[in-house]
Amino acid sequence: MIATQSEFQVLIECGICCDYLTDVRETPCCHQLFCLTCIQSWLRTFAPNCPRCRSTTLTEQTLITNIAIQQFIENIQFNCPNKLQGCSAKIPRSDLIHHKQTCSYTPEKLKYQREQKLFELRLQLQQYSNAKARTRYKDNELYDLAKVFHEEHGYDEARQCLKMIKGMQNVFNITILSAQIEQDDGQYDKALELYTDVYLKAKTNPQRIELRLASGHIYL
Ligand SMILES: [Zn+2]
Numbered sequence: 001m002i003a004t005q006s007e008f009q010v011l012i013e014c015g016i017c018c019d020y021l022t023d024v025r026e027t028p029c030c031h032q033l034f035c036l037t038c039i040q041s042w043l044r045t046f047a048p049n050c051p052r053c054r055s056t057t058l059t060e061q062t063l064i065t066n067i068a069i070q071q072f073i074e075n076i077q078f079n080c081p082n083k084l085q086g087c088s089a090k091i092p093r094s095d096l097i098h099h100k101q102t103c104s105y106t107p108e109k110l111k112y113q114r115e116q117k118l119f120e121l122r123l124q125l126q127q128y129s130n131a132k133a134r135t136r137y138k139d140n141e142l143y144d145l146a147k148v149f150h151e152e153h154g155y156d157e158a159r160q161c162l163k164m165i166k167g168m169q170n171v172f173n174i175t176i177l178s179a180q181i182e183q184d185d186g187q188y189d190k191a192l193e194l195y196t197d198v199y200l201k202a203k204t205n206p207q208r209i210e211l212r213l214a215s216g217h218i219y220l
């Protein structure tokens, strides 16, 4: 017989809290596994019987320590709960709580990092908008800054950067970026207008294809 992943999951999950077992205890009546604290609070506050088979022979004293499963769980490498946010750490169960506290991909830390980054970018933008300094900066620097603001969802600042660009060399890319900014900021009519405009100006097929890809679900 081959155990599927969900069957395997059930084996190492507590029947009460549905989280991975901690301090594993086995019931002598039906050999079900629970965390010590979970089964204790069940017996003390909920019912003096087994949560699975209802046997009243089960007491705190008759619970069996299951060292094999406990060690097995402690040695499994878990994905960090912030994996989707970019943390690639594989963590043994025993380090999970510590890792959660120190992981640099928690929503709070990411939010803080983003705010810091936006703060620094805004300082940069201030320098760029300073009239005296403007001549020192090149259009491509403003374009790159607009791109970073866009990635960080600083749409107003991204628009500001693009407005300051004077040259006309990069109009195609600038208009695509403007359209993407409007699209991501929910301004679909403006985005569509910009996409249509640049589509008409597109001179080559690769440009047109790039445009189709950039515009995504907005219909040209
Ligand atoms: Zn539990």
Ligand SMILES: [Zn+2]
Residues within 6 Å of the ligand: 027, 028, 029, 030, 031, 032, 050, 051, 052, 053, 054, 055, 058
């Ligand atoms: Zn039982």
Ligand SMILES: [Zn+2]
Residues within 6 Å of the ligand: 080, 081, 082, 083, 087, 088, 089, 099, 103, 104, 105
């Ligand atoms: Zn992590």
